[in-house]
Each structure stands twice: as C-alpha cells, then as structure tokens.
C-alpha cells in the first residue's frame with residue numbers, strides 16, 4: 216500500500232462554549248458530524264502492526280472500524296467495535312485515550328493522534344440512532360447466572376452470557392442501574408440516556424434487572440448460589456476514603472460520592488422540584504486530582520450561587536491522575552487549581568466549615584511509585600476560605616457484598632481476590648471483576664474483566680452440566 | 682413497586698404502614714432499617730423495620746411526619762404503592778441474655794425499640810419498657826409493648842397520662858429504687874438519647890443507642906451518615922445504627938442533623954403549596 220500522507224492536525228471535536236455550558240448539565244462535547252468523522256478517519260494510516268490496538272485494554276479493532284467510517288459505513292463500524300467493546304458510545308467518551316489507544320497512535324508522534332475516542336463515540340451514537348441489531352440468541356442453556364451490580368463490568372459480562380444462551384439476572388442495590396456511569400460520571404460528560412439505552416438493549420435481549428436489592432443484605436451470596444448456577448460480582452469500589460483530619464465531620468464537608476450522588480444521581484440541582492437537597496455555599500474546595508475531583512469541580516461550577524471552585528492537590532499538575540481533557544475542560548470552566556497544596560485541617564464555626572488550612576508542598580525525592588514525593592514547606596500554612604469542601608481522594612471496594620462469606624478472600628485494600636486467569640474467587644462458581652477486584656480502575660478495564668469472567672463462567676457452566 | 686397493604690394513624694403526626702416486601706420481611710432482624718423513596722422524584726429516607734411478618738411477606742414501618750418526605754408518605758393510603766423500598770440495611774442488634782434490660786423509646790424511636798424488644802425477649806431477658814410522649818394524645822403502641830414487656834412505664838411531659846416527666850426521670854427512679862439493670866437500649870430524639878447516656882454513665886450501666894443521622898444510600902457508599910464513636914469515624918448505615926451510647930458524640934450528631942435545615946424548610950413550603958388536594962397538605 217502506498218504510504219499515506221500524514222495529516223498532523225486533527226479535526227476538532229465541536230464543543231459548547233465554556234461560558235454557555237457552565238449554566239447547565241448538558242453534554243459539553245457535541246461530537247463529530249458524519250462529514251467531520253469521515254474527514255478525521257482519513258488521518259488513520261491503517262498501520263499493519265497497529266500499536267493503538269495493543270494499547271487498548273480490550274483490543275478494539277481500531278484501523279478496521281476507522282476504515283469503515285472513512286467509507287461511510289457507520290453502522291458496520293459500530294458493529295466492528297462491538298466485537299470487542301459493547302459500549303462504544305460510553306468508552307469513546309470516558310476512556311483515558313491519551314494513555315491508551317491514542318497515546319500509542321503513530322500519527323501522534325508527529326502531530327495530533329487520530330481521534331479514536333471521538334470516532335468510536337460517533338459510531339456508537341450513529342448505530343443507536345438507527346436502532347441496534349439484536350444478536351441471535353442460541354438455544355437456552357438452562358443455566359442461570361446472578362450478576363451483582365449493574366456497572367460496566369456487569370453489563371459486559373451479562374451481554375456475553377446472553378450470547379451463549381444463559382439466563383441472566385442482574386441485582387442492583389440502588390434504585391437505578393448503571394453503576395458509576397449514572398451515579399458518578401456527570402451528564403455533561405456522559406448523558407444518562409446513553410447508559411439507559413444500553414441497559415434497555417440488554418433487557419430486550421433477555422436480561423432481568425432487579426433493583427433495590429443489596430446482595431449481602433437482601434440475600435447473601437450463599438442464597439444466590441442456591442438459586443443460580445454461578446454468580447458474578449461486579450459491585451465496584453463504592454467505599455469513599457476520608458481525610459482523617461480535624462474538622463472532618465463539620466457541616467459542609469462531603470465525600471465526592473455523597474456530593475455526586477445527591478446531584479448527579481438524585482438530581483439535587485433541580486431541588487425543590489425533586490426532593491433531595493444539596494447544600495453548597497459560594498466557595499467550594501475540592502480535594503484530590505483524579506477524574507472524580509474534576510467531575511466534582513465541574514459539577515460545582517454549574518450550581519447556582521457558587522462563585523469560586525478550587526481544586527486542592529498535593530502534587531504538581533503533571534502528576535494529576537485525571538484525564539488531560541478533564542483538567543483542560545475544568546480550567547476553561549473557571550476552576551482554580553491549587554497544586555502542591557495539602558490540606559491539614561478543616562476549620563469551622565458553629566459546626567459549619569469555614570475554611571481549609573493548607574500547607575504548601577515542594578517535590579522531593581521520587582517515592583516507590585517513581586513520582587517525586589511532595590514534602591511540606593515549613594511555615595507555609597495558610598487558610599483557604601471556603602464554605603463547602605468535597606473530598607475526592609479515592610475509594611475502595613464496599614465489603615457489604617461478601618460480608619460473612621468466609622471462602623472469599625480479600626486483599627489489603629479490601630479488594631476481592633480472584634484467580635487472575637479465570638477471575639474465579641475461592642468459592643467455586645463465584646467470579647468477580649471490575650473495580651471490586653482492583654480497588655478502582657477504568658470503565659474499559661472493568662468491561663474487559665466482565666468479558667473475561669463471562670468466558671470463564673461459560674466454561675464453568677458447561678463443565679459442570681450433566 | 683411496593684404495595685401498602687395496611688395503614689393507620691397511630692397518633693397526631695404518626696402513621697403506621699404495612700408494606701408488601703417479602704424478601705425484606707424474610708431477612709429483617711431487630712435493629713435493621715429500610716430506605717424508602719416515596720415517588721420517582723423522592724429522596725431516599727431511612728425508616729426502621731418496626732415489625733415484620735415473614736409469612737404474609739410484609740414489614741411494618743412507623744413514620745413520624747417531620748418534613749416533606751414523611752408528609753408526602755402520609756398521603757399514601759392502603760392500595761397505593763411506594764416507589765422504592767430497599768433493605769434490610771444496617772447491622773442487626775447485638776442480642777444476648779443479659780438479665781434485666783430496660784428499653785427506652787421516645788417518638789419515632791419506638792419503631793426500633795419495638796423490634797429490638799422482640800429480640801430481647803427471644804433471648805429470655807426480663808424487659809422493662811419506658812416510653813415517653815409529650816402528652817396523652819400522642820401515646821401509641823402501649824398495648825403492643827405490654828404484650829412484649831414485663832413492665833411498661835409511660836411518661837408524658839405534661840403528666841396528662843402515666844408518669845409526669847421525661848423518660849430519664851422514670852429511668853432514674855428505677856435505678857435509685859435499687860432495681861438491677863444489666864442493659865439499657867434507647868432510641869429517639871438525639872437530646873433524649875444523650876440524656877439517657879449521661880444518666881447511665883456514672884452507674885456503669887451498659888447502654889446502646891440507635892442513631893438516626895442523615896443518610897443517602899444506606900450501604901456505606903456516601904459517608905453522609907458518619908458519626909464519631911469513641912473518637913473514631915463510623916458510618917452509621919453499615920457499622921450501626923446501634924452504638925455504645927457512652928462513646929457517641931451526640932453534639933456532633935445533633936449538629937449534622939441540621940445540615941439541610943434551610944432547604945428542608947423550603948421543600949416543605951413548596952410541598953404545602955402544591956399539595957392542597959391532600960388531606961394534610
């Protein structure tokens with residue numbers, strides 16, 4: 216094949232004006248039109264060794280689907296992606312592409328990498344607009360699988376199990392399904408409607424979704440094993456870490472989970488039209504530097520009455536774990552970054568938080584993770600005056616699901632321990648994947664686990680059948 | 682949907698609901714609660730499982746009207762359905778044979794107290810119940826408690842029924858009369874629980890309180906329900922709701938319950954403006 220000419224500049228993805236978009240929760244990125252998508256698709260060199268595919272945790276056939284977009288075969292492109300990833304509209308929006316597929320793109324060495332994520336979202340959205348094709352369901356196997364949680368790990372697992380003819384029942388603790396995709400990631404990044412349509416599709420394919428069902432409480436894993444032939448645990452990492460410093464329980468101090476659940480999941484931004492309230496003052500400090508911190512900060516700037524939003528992070532900006540795009544979007548929307556700054560206590564008056572005492576940090580020697588360790592600068596303490604604080608410093612797996620189940624072992628962070636090959640726990644027939652075995656990762660990695668577990672479950676069911 | 686199969690008004694501002702929820706009824710243990718969402722726009726509110734009937738597949742909730750969600754719930758009648766009910770949540774009461782147990786309940790605290798007392802009796806304890814109300818019209822569930830307990834003492838603030846005074850007055854009488862008390866379990870308004878804890882502390886009587894902080898998910902996910910017990914931060918929905926009353930920071934709990942006061946008032950006003958059709962709105 217003749218060498219393609221490299222087009223260094225990518226076709227920009229249309230976005231809403233920051234001044235406009237901070238007034239509401241609608242999606243920030245407008246996405247490619249068919250013309251723009253076809254134009255961007257031309258930039259792919261169709262590399263034979265495709266390093267981009269190597270860098271995608273589930274190995275989406277990237278050059279192939281991009282070729283189909285270039286040819287205007289959008290639905291075919293979506294189906295190509297779905298061979299490996301059934302949620303293109305979700306992953307195209309939320310994957311940290313800069314450290315995965317796009318980070319490895321050859322074109323990126325000399326110019327902007329091909330906008331793989333945006334093209335993936337375009338294909339997914341296009342297919343949804345014309346209607347999904349149902350996959351053929353083979354003869355029912357007669358085997359029943361219980362799935363705990365309805366996040367991306369569970370969705371991916373359920374889809375594959377259905378394709379093999381197994382009966383699938385998903386048990387979700389909350390009153391709406393979708394996991395972090397609906398209770399954490401805000402609408403301006405990932406509209407709930409996208410998640411809803413994927414779940415509707417799963418139901419149309421035969422999955423049963425039971426809401427308001429807390430496994431470990433409403434029924435235990437043991438009880439599920441009496442009714443089902445296998446169990447997949449995809450209960451995520453929903454246990455918020457708290458900064459154990461003075462003033463933690465002052466009014467106005469939230470965990471990111473509480474803040475986002477109130478607003479994103481319960482709709483507190485519509486209060487009093489909906490019943491769930493959220494209290495936010497004029498000045499908000501968000502502690503942390505990950506995706507969650509960016510989501511909280513960008514949610515806060517959109518709330519009525521909020522004047523200033525700070526992100527307080529103890530390392531420097533280049534060490535922030537958040538996606539580059541999110542940091543960029545947050546800055547465009549007016550979020551103020553206080554990096555190399557560490558909170559030491561929350562100060563309050565009459566039971567309400569009035570500020571965060573912080574200390575300035577400088578980067579010292581590299582630590583075990585290879586990142587330079589931040590060390591406090593003596594005497595640099597100052598008080599950041601705020602009336603709302605949100606802690607977004609990470610989360611771990613919630614133990615409720617396996618409480619009292621002695622056979623299932625858990626690691627230091629509370630993560631469920633599984634066989635790395637099969638994802639089976641020490642309790643035969645019980646598998647686990649996603650954040651619950653990793654203590655926090657990404658949507659696509661969780662989905663990869665879900666598929667891997669589905670395959671093992673299928674093999675397990677077939678080997679145990681009489 | 683979770684159907685209401687029985688409803689009655691127990692006293693001014695207090696309703697009893699019997700709700701179809703077979704799986705919860707089967708599993709519910711004393712001390713546990715459910716989270717209810719009245720409508721699709723509703724907030725998630727925790728309510729104690731006051732009683733259960735595993736055979737009929739029902740649970741009993743006792744709801745005191747204090748704000749928007751509880752008022753809205755009181756508009757629901759037999760045959761209507763609640764949008765969401767999830768549970769049973771929280772740790773069951775730790776029960777054993779202690780000897781003589783005194784259960785102290787005020788207002789909505791009678792919901793946990795009733796279910797806990799069933800457990801206390803199952804373990805063969807002697808049981809005294811002290812139930813406190815502001816005045817005679819507000820008294821309810823006296824017969825229900827009488828069936829369970831060896832002795833029931835009702836107090837009213839104004840003396841219009843039973844003993845005049847507070848539940849702590851009745852408890853102090855018991856202690857001072859030399860009655861041996863091996864365990865006190867209390868539930869109700871925070872100031873009441875605090876007073877009970879302060880009363881029993883010098884006597885060294887083990888005391889447990891069922892706490893009622895603001896909750897959202899009820900499964901350990903949000904941390905809204907955090908309380909300080911013995912200097913440590915605990916999530917009441919998963920580590921509790923019952924804790925050693927002598928270790929609880931009640932002042933902090935009281936403060937945290939005020940977090941949304943202004944907004945709750947606004948919600949209630951909105952509700953009253955819109956729900957003029959309802960008998961209570």
Ligand SMILES: Cc1cc2nc3c(=O)[nH]c(=O)nc-3n(C[C@H](O)[C@H](O)[C@H](O)COP(=O)(O)OP(=O)(O)OC[C@H]3O[C@@H](n4cnc5c(N)ncnc54)[C@H](O)[C@@H]3O)c2cc1C
Pocket residue numbers: 309310311363364365366367368369386387388389392393394395396399400428429430431449450451452453475506507510538613615616648649650651655656657658659661
């Ligand atoms: C605010 C935020 C932003 C993020 N942004 C990104 C991003 O941009 N890109 C990215 O790739 N990743 C992001 N992540 C991480 C990503 O969302 C997670 O890695 C992913 O959702 C994990 O999927 P999961 O299926 O393992 O679990 P989850 O999505 O957490 O789903 C678990 C589900 O199980 C339910 N559950 C829990 N316990 C029980 C029980 N006992 N019984 C029944 N159900 C139960 C929960 O209610 C939940 O619905 C973000 C995370 C957060 C919190």
Ligand SMILES: Cc1cc2nc3c(=O)[nH]c(=O)nc-3n(C[C@H](O)[C@H](O)[C@H](O)COP(=O)(O)OP(=O)(O)OC[C@H]3O[C@@H](n4cnc5c(N)ncnc54)[C@H](O)[C@@H]3O)c2cc1C
Pocket residue numbers: 714724725726727728729730742743744745746747748749750751752789792793892893894895896897922938939941942945946949
């Ligand atoms: C474990 C537990 C068990 C409970 N059991 C019962 C019960 O059996 N019967 C009963 O009548 N009440 C019970 N409560 C209290 C009940 O949940 C609150 O009265 C109810 O949420 C108030 O909602 P509202 O909208 O009517 O009032 P609002 O106007 O919203 O609030 C009135 C007051 O109730 C408290 N409150 C508000 N929202 C919540 C919330 N989401 N969670 C907890 N407290 C809140 C606050 O102190 C607030 O100031 C229990 C609470 C807990 C934590």
Ligand code: SF4
Pocket residue numbers: 270271272273274275277300306307310312315316317331332335659
């Ligand atoms: S799934 Fe994620 S990492 Fe893989 S190609 Fe799509 S956007 Fe890239």
Ligand code: SF4
Pocket residue numbers: 258259260261262265266267268277278319320321322329331
């Ligand atoms: S590395 Fe970049 S240019 Fe090469 S196939 Fe992948 S997307 Fe196309």
Ligand code: FES
Pocket residue numbers: 895896897898899900901902903904905906907916917918919
């Ligand atoms: S209510 Fe959310 S953690 Fe307890």
